[in-house]
Amino acid sequence: MAxxxxxxxxxxxxxGFSHGAAGSGQTLYVSGQVGNDAQGRLVSDDLVEQFDRALGNVLTVVRAAGGAVEDIVKINLLVVDPREYTARGSAIGTAYRKHMGRHFPAMTLAGVSGLFDERAKVEIEAVAMLP
Known part of the structure; x- marks a missing residue:
């Protein structure tokens, strides 16, 4: 962890997040990930299932670069319906901890009017500092 x-x-x-992160090493920028499977199909219309898959997709990219969960220093969450996100907070927290454990990097949660895939309810971007 650098x-x-x-x-x-x-x-x-x-x-559930940190105010900031300072690091050194190689920076990895993970493009926005939605809840798509390996064939590019959205896994569900359910927000929590999309969140779970999107975060898993972020970690797939981090691991492909040789990183680990603990190397993630920033996450941006873009959600179409912030009220639904808040209402489903407990289930989203469970999905988060499944992937991230108790690692809480700097985070931003932003409500947006829509995403490129009209069925997508959440998109997750990340920045990691690779050792």
Missing amino acids: HRLLNPPDLARPP
Whole structure:
């Protein structure tokens, strides 16, 4: 792990993310991933199932570059319906921990009016610092 997660005491303790990350090494930028299977088909119309697959797809790219979960320093979540995301928070948290464990990098959650695939409900981008 070639980075440090930053949570300064002068800021409120973040729930499920870090305020910042500082690192060195090779930077990996993971393009936005939706809940597509290996054939490019959306796995479901369900937000949680899409989130689970999209995050798994992010980790597939990180591992292909020789990285690990702990190397991820930033995640951007783009969701079509922030209210649904909030309402399904417990199930989304379970899916998150399945892939990420207790690793909480810097994160942004943004509501968007739509994604390229009209059926997609979530898209996940990431940045990793590879050792």
